[in-house]
Amino acid sequence: xxxxxxxxxxxxxxxxxxxxxxxxxxxxxxxxxxxxxxxxxxxxxxxxxxxxxxxxxxxxxxxxxxxxxxxxxxxxxxxxxxxxxxxxxxxxxxxxxxxxxxxxxxxxxxxxxxxxxxxxxxxxxxxxxxxxxxxxxxxxxxxxxxxxxxxxxxxxxxxxxxxxxxxxxxxxxxxxxxxxxxxxxxxxxxxxxxx
Amino acid sequence: xxxxxxxxxxxxxxxxxxxxxxxxxxxxxxxxxxxxxxxxxxxxxxxxxxxxxxxxxxxxxxxxxxxxxxxxxxxxxxxxxxxxxxxxxxxxxxxxxxxxxxxxxxxxxxxxxxxxxxxxxxxxxxxxxxxxxxxxxxxxxxxxxxxxxxxxxxxxxxxxxxxxxxxxxxxxxxxxxxxxxxxxxxxxxxxxxxxxxxxxxxxxxxxxxxxxxxxxxxxxxxxxxxxxxxxxxxxxxxxxxxxxxxxxxxxxxxxxxxxxxxxxxxxxxxxxxxxxxxxxxxxxxxxxxxxxxxxxxxxxxxxxxxxxxxxxxxxxxxxxxxxxxxxxxxxxxxxxxxxxxxxxxxxxxxxxxxxxxxxxxxxxxxxxxxxxxxxxxxxxxxxxxxxxxxxxxxxxxxxxxxxxxxxxxxxxxxxxxxxxxxxxxxxxxxxxxxxxxxxxxxxxxxxxxxxxxxxxxxxxxxxxxx
Numbered sequence: 001x002x003x004x005x006x007x008x009x010x011x012x013x014x015x016x017x018x019x020x021x022x023x024x025x026x027x028x029x030x031x032x033x034x035x036x037x038x039x040x041x042x043x044x045x046x047x048x049x050x051x052x053x054x055x056x057x058x059x060x061x062x063x064x065x066x067x068x069x070x071x072x073x074x075x076x077x078x079x080x081x082x083x084x085x086x087x088x089x090x091x092x093x094x095x096x097x098x099x100x101x102x103x104x105x106x107x108x109x110x111x112x113x114x115x116x117x118x119x120x121x122x123x124x125x126x127x128x129x130x131x132x133x134x135x136x137x138x139x140x141x142x143x144x145x146x147x148x149x150x151x152x153x154x155x156x157x158x159x160x161x162x163x164x165x166x167x168x169x170x171x172x173x174x175x176x177x178x179x180x181x182x183x184x185x186x187x188x189x190x191x192x193x194x195x
Numbered sequence: 196x197x198x199x200x201x202x203x204x205x206x207x208x209x210x211x212x213x214x215x216x217x218x219x220x221x222x223x224x225x226x227x228x229x230x231x232x233x234x235x236x237x238x239x240x241x242x243x244x245x246x247x248x249x250x251x252x253x254x255x256x257x258x259x260x261x262x263x264x265x266x267x268x269x270x271x272x273x274x275x276x277x278x279x280x281x282x283x284x285x286x287x288x289x290x291x292x293x294x295x296x297x298x299x300x301x302x303x304x305x306x307x308x309x310x311x312x313x314x315x316x317x318x319x320x321x322x323x324x325x326x327x328x329x330x331x332x333x334x335x336x337x338x339x340x341x342x343x344x345x346x347x348x349x350x351x352x353x354x355x356x357x358x359x360x361x362x363x364x365x366x367x368x369x370x371x372x373x374x375x376x377x378x379x380x381x382x383x384x385x386x387x388x389x390x391x392x393x394x395x396x397x398x399x400x401x402x403x404x405x406x407x408x409x410x411x412x413x414x415x416x417x418x419x420x421x422x423x424x425x426x427x428x429x430x431x432x433x434x435x436x437x438x439x440x441x442x443x444x445x446x447x448x449x450x451x452x453x454x455x456x457x458x459x460x461x462x463x464x465x466x467x468x469x470x471x472x473x474x475x476x477x478x479x480x481x482x483x484x485x486x487x488x489x490x491x492x493x494x495x496x497x498x499x500x501x502x503x504x505x506x507x508x509x510x511x512x513x514x515x516x517x518x519x520x521x522x523x524x525x526x527x528x529x530x531x532x533x534x535x536x537x538x539x540x541x542x543x544x545x546x547x548x549x550x551x552x553x554x555x556x557x558x559x560x561x562x563x564x565x566x567x568x569x570x571x572x573x574x575x576x577x578x579x580x581x582x583x584x585x586x587x588x589x590x591x592x593x594x595x596x597x598x599x600x601x602x603x604x605x606x607x608x609x610x611x612x613x614x615x616x617x618x619x620x621x622x623x624x625x626x627x628x629x630x631x632x633x634x635x636x637x638x639x640x641x642x643x644x645x646x647x648x649x650x651x652x653x654x655x656x657x658x659x660x661x
Contacts, residue, residue, distance in 0.1 A: 018369075018371040019371060020285075020328070020412060021392070021393075021412060023392060023393035023394075024373075024391055024392055024393050025393065026393035027373070027374075027375065027376055027390065027393060028373055028374075030376065031335075031374070031376065052393070054393075061395060062393055062394055062395055065378060065395035065396060065397075065556075066335070066375065066376030066377050066378050066396070067376070067377035067378065068335050068336070068376040068377035069376055069377075080336075083546070084297045084500075084546065084547075084550055085297050085298065085456075085496070085500060085532055085543060085546050085547055085550075086297065086298055086455040086456055086532050088542070088543070088546050089455075089456045089457060089532070089534060089538065089543070090456075090457075093647070094647070122295070122297070122379065122550050122553060122554065123295060123296070123297035123298070123299075123500075123550070124336055125294050125295070125299060125300045125302075125303045125334070125336075125337070126300060126303075127297075127298050127299070127300045127453055127455035127456075127461070127530070127532070128300055128453055128454065128455045128461035128462050128463055129461075130455060130461070134336065136338075137335075137336050137337070137338040138338060138339070139339070170335070170338045170341055170342075170374070171338055171341035171342040171345050172342055173342045173345040173346045173349070174345055175345045175348050175349065175371075175372045176349050176352070178349070178352050178353065178358075180352040180353070180355065180357070180358035180359050181352070181358055181359070181369060182358045182359040182360075182367035182368060182369050183369065184285075184327045184328060184367050184368055184369060185285055185287065185326075185327040185328020185368075185369060186328070186369075188284060188285035188327045188328075189285055189327070189412060189414070192285065192412075192414070
């Protein structure tokens with residue numbers, strides 16, 4: 001799969017409807033594409049371009065600015081180790097090196113079985129819980145070499161499947177556009193845009 | 196407490212205390228739920244504002260509170276709202292939840308642990324200045340905050356607190372929840388607006404247009420920080436002057452600070468604004484409980500990675516915006532990072548500079564090229580390949596980004612990211628020049644600091660996709 005499936009087309013149109021201008025939905029739709037396929041495919045970007053009425057290169061231009069969007073398959077679990085100042089001061093680099101040894105790969109690469117990617121990331125806003133990591137953007141605080149090993153083993157054995165969805169899925173609750181939606185901003189902006 | 200954590204507090208030996216107005220539900224298991232919020236007084240301020248106050252009266256309370264924005268610049272929120280041009284509609288509220296400044300850790304907790312407090316604050320603000328729609332932009336990496344806010348918004352909509360005819364009044368407004376995808380610079384308000392329009396997150400040149408006159412879709416737009424808006428329910432319920440009196444003469448209200456690094460109990464603390472000193476935060480048992488293993492503070496960052504560093508002579512300063520500004524740094528986003536006497540200052544300096552080099556959006560040449568060069572020079576010093584002329588070169592490049600290396604910084608760039616990369620260099624090289632020279636001469640840190648050889652693959656240039 002790479003273009004949106006039918007249910008995601010419905011969802012995409014609903015998301016577009018929450019913004020006064022369709023192009024504002026580009027980043028949310030890129031996330032939706034990444035949730036569907038684990039990464040952002042070229043076909044998905046073309047489909048997004050059709051849905052918001054811009055060119056594929058405009059979507060690509062936006063997408064490539066943002067570090068979370070991946071344009072080729074990465075691990076099912078993306079292990080992001082923070083090495084920024086607060087984590088560096090209490091062992092962030094040593095933790096990254098340990099993760100690299102444990103998985104046998106360097107930061108920025110993926111294990112051969114496609115399960116794990118390691119990234120050396122900037123501050124993830126958990127500075128008082130340093131050293132901190134995220135797996136698919138779910139936090140682990142005050143991480144030691146031992147509990148990193150345990151985490152990797154648990155992920156590999158599928159023991160954390162309920163807590164940590166595969167790479168690409170962020171919030172598992174979506175905003176509903178219910179009958180209470182007022183449409184005030186969208187109507188007002190449409191009047192301005194119509195001159 | 197051991198001997199050298201028994202501080203002689205500069206303000207009468209008392210650690211000032213105040214009510215928890217922002218963090219009151221953080222310890223509660225269901226504080227993030229609709230039921231938990233309503234049970235503890237939630238949404239009473241919204242009903243009060245919508246049914247008993249005019250928009251102007253709400254704005255007046257916010258002005259009376261003298262609340263300084265909590266996103267970093269510290270501009271008074273009530274004054275900012277006043278910049279909206281009269282009678283130009285639609286106008287928008289954009290909520291900046293893109294917390295990414297290294298060391299900063301409070302907006303995420305406010306969104307995860309008390310999302311309804313933020314939503315209530317958003318609707319109060321929309322009512323006060325007549326916003327047609329609000330856009331809640333959360334950092335992409337914060338999955339739990341996104342989940343909690345989505346649930347909270349669905350519950351608030353279902354209970355007639357957002358959307359059509361809120362609380363049965365004539366006032367209607369929507370909140371669109373959205374999030375970024377990994378870019379520090381999007382925390383800058385015009386870059387955030389670009390991102391919300393579906394573009395690369397590059398800051399806009401200003402002047403001529405500031406967001407209050409031409410922002411999102413070139414309409415009047417207010418960009419407020421999560422913590423700023425989370426204060427509004429209290430201000431409406433208790434009054435602006437009550438809020439103001441919680442803090443000091445020149446910094447009102449309560450404020451959240453995250454203290455990380457080499458302290459015994461790193462933590463996120465809500466303290467009376469403008470009164471508490473750095474020493475109190477670091478040493479008092481109810482806060483950080485002293486520097487680890489009774490070492491001394493060598494340096495600390497008082498307001499996020501962009502700030503100039505402070506040293507032991509600054510410990511007794513109060514966390515008060517004008518005082519810290521005058522001392523040559525900033526409180527920024529409430530991020531304090533403590534480095535003890537064993538810290539390798541060259542490595543600390545390099546790591547902060549690497550952050551800015553990696554996050555430069557690439558729009559302005561002095562920043563795109565300059566931050567990358569600074570990082571490479573520091574990296575070669577750290578890996579034993581430094582040259583005698585490197586320290587002068589660091590300052591030469593820094594001068595090209597921020598002429599005069601003054602504070603507040605002058606800049607040759609559209610936004611402050613480039614000049615921020617100069618802060619750690621101006622701070623660390625000026626104060627600890629001997630440590631840099633030792634690296635250049637001997638290829639390693641001076642005696643007494645914890646020397647750990649560099650991680651091999653750690654040098655990074657500008658943004659990967661530029």
